[in-house]
Amino acid sequence: MPDDPAMVECHFFVPLVQDSSRRLHSPTAWRMLQDTLRTRFGGRSGPEQIYVSMRVVPGEYTSDSGSRVEDRSYRYVVALGPSRLDDLRALLRNVAVTFDQEAIYLSVKGDVIFVRPTQADEGLTGE
Secondary structure (H helix, E strand, O other), X not given: OOOOOOOEEEEEEEEOEOOOOOOEOOHHHHHHXXXXXXXXXXXXXXXXXXXXXXXXXXXXXXXXXXXXXXXXXXXXXXXXXXHXXXXXXXXXXXXXXXXXXXXXXXXXXXXXXXXOXXXXXXXXXXX
């Protein structure tokens, strides 16, 4: 579509376990994430596309308390117009609440942002 703005590729990681308990997330949480992404960013059929890799990606980070944490995550890739980046960041703050994460790793065209929830963020609602 020639009049559409250039799309920006973004990817983010959602660890398989909660930060506090190290327990697996519920199937309901994963389904709410997928449904919300499809609702807000158009699914696979619209001008904005979302793909999910169900391949587990290993990683490691230093927590806010200074501890080394090894994680395995699902990697999501979202293509969207630059004007929608704030929408994605807001969504990821809610993802961090729902999935009990200190932060969500987000890469936008190679620039990395750690999206941290605020007290105002309430989690996913299952749109």
